[in-house]
Amino acid sequence: MKVLKIGAVWCPGCLVxxxxxxxxxxxxxxxxxIYYDYDEAEEEVKKWNVGSTLPxxxxxxxxxxxxxxxxxxxxxxxxxxxxxxxxxx
Numbered sequence: 001m002k003v004l005k006i007g008a009v010w011c012p013g014c015l016v017x018x019x020x021x022x023x024x025x026x027x028x029x030x031x032x033x034i035y036y037d038y039d040e041a042e043e044e045v046k047k048w049n050v051g052s053t054l055p056x057x058x059x060x061x062x063x064x065x066x067x068x069x070x071x072x073x074x075x076x077x078x079x080x081x082x083x084x085x086x087x088x089x
Contacts, residue, residue, distance in 0.1 A: 001031055001087055002064065004048060007055040008038040013073045014055045020076050028083055061089040 005021065007014035025033060036044045038054055050056050051071075059068040059082060067089055068082050 001062075001083065001089070002060040003031060003033050004036065004044075004058040004060065005033055005055060006036045006038055006041075006045065006048070006050050006058070011038070011054040016073050017055050020074075020079070023076060024079055024083070027080075031083065059083075059086055061086070 007017070021033070025031060038045055038050070048056075048058055048066075053071050055072070057070040057074065057079070058066055059070075061067050067086050070078070070082065
C-alpha cells in the first residue's frame with residue numbers, strides 16, 4: 001500500500017502529524033510513504049486535487065487508485081484503522 005502525504009512546513013497540523021506518522025511508518029514498514037510539499041509539488045497537488053486544508057493522506061491501492069483520503073489532523077487509531085482495513089487492496 002502507498003500513502004501520499006501532502007503537507008507544508010507552515011502547517012501546524014502537519015507538525016502535529018509528523019511524529020504520529022513516524023510511529024506508523026515504524027510499525028508498518030511495508031507501507032510506502034511518498035511525501036509532497038504543498039508549496040513545491042504543484043503538479044502533484046493539482047493532479048490529486050488537494051485543497052487548502054492540510055495535511056492530506058491519500059491511500060492508494062496496488063494500481064495506484066485512490067481508496068481513502070483523510071484530511072487534517074488524524075488520530076493514530078484512525079490511521080491504523082484505514083491501513084488495516086485496506087492493506088490487501
